[in-house]
Amino acid sequence: MTPEQHALHEAAMKAFLDKKKYKAAVRRQKDDEEANLGMTSLMDIVSILVIYLLKSYASDPVVINPTAGQKIPFSAADASIQDGMPVFVTVRGITFQDQKVVTMTSEGEVDPSMVQNHLIGPLFDAFSEEADKAKQMAENRGIEWEGRLILVGDQSLKFSTLIDVLFTAGRAEFKEYTFCVIRKG
């Protein structure tokens, strides 16, 4: 390479590097562009979901959440559940006001030592306590206490246990009884 050629090459290289530096500087000076997330479609889905859930929530005044392993009986009945106190009676135990009041025997019956002439002792105490509270509240509000018990039973629950629970509720001054069932179809 002749000295002229070398000088030309050097000059071309310098020009190329200067141009590159300039481009990099321009790029650095540019504002960072914000990435926008498309929210509209997500909002549509969420709104529809919320409306659906609100509708299913508003359909019944009482929300029944069965205890683990409980199989609520099926029925062709269609009357809606009215406000009342739910008691969950399964072959494992009796739950009232979120507390397991009675534990059943392996045969799915109430321990005979707890039952005296159809009256289930611990359940009667729990029923009476809550009935007194509810009566007091109704009195303060100037309304009559309806005394409705919602019995959420189990498909395999024995008739004798059912009778004992209803009898005990009757002794605790509950006046109306409702069997909670799952609507068939």
Place this chain on the structure above:
Amino acid sequence: MAKRPRKKTEEKVVEANLLPVMNIMFLLIPALLMAMEFASMAAINVSPPKFSSAPSEPTEEKKEQEKPLDLKVFIMDDGYRVEASGQQEGADAGKSADSSKPTIGLAKSGAPDTDYERYDYAALEAKAKEYKALFPNDTTVKISAESNVPMQVVIWTMDAVAGTECKIGKFMKGTEELPDNCYFWQPIIEGGAG
């Protein structure tokens, strides 16, 4: 006169800040999911259990009134015993407790106790329809069962005597009259009979 060139105006699209709304929505979803019912629940109103004891003597006034049907269904291990006006269905007249045999046998004899469809619900419903035709104003039925009869059988028995097509939801709300296909829809649970 030369036209003035129109100024190009770029309209800025103002986007709403949806993030706070989304936050609320995402909090609402689990709250509503917790409260929602996954199966449609219904209610069967029952009258308190009555324990069999010596029947009260009817007063003269009551005797003069029209004799009610007093329908009773007793669920046994081997079928239904149906009683009306104190007499078992199909038994000799004048005998109150004729036999321990069922009036309506099992639909699936020999099926295990856990098979809730072993009872003849269709035959019981047909019987209830017959009685309803004779006593159109009667709506109550006394239901009792042997101690080991499962609750599902008791519920389906109540459905059968009320009529499986009977829908009283709107009647209970007071918006409609009682449908004609409702037979004995007010069950009274009786205990201590078996």
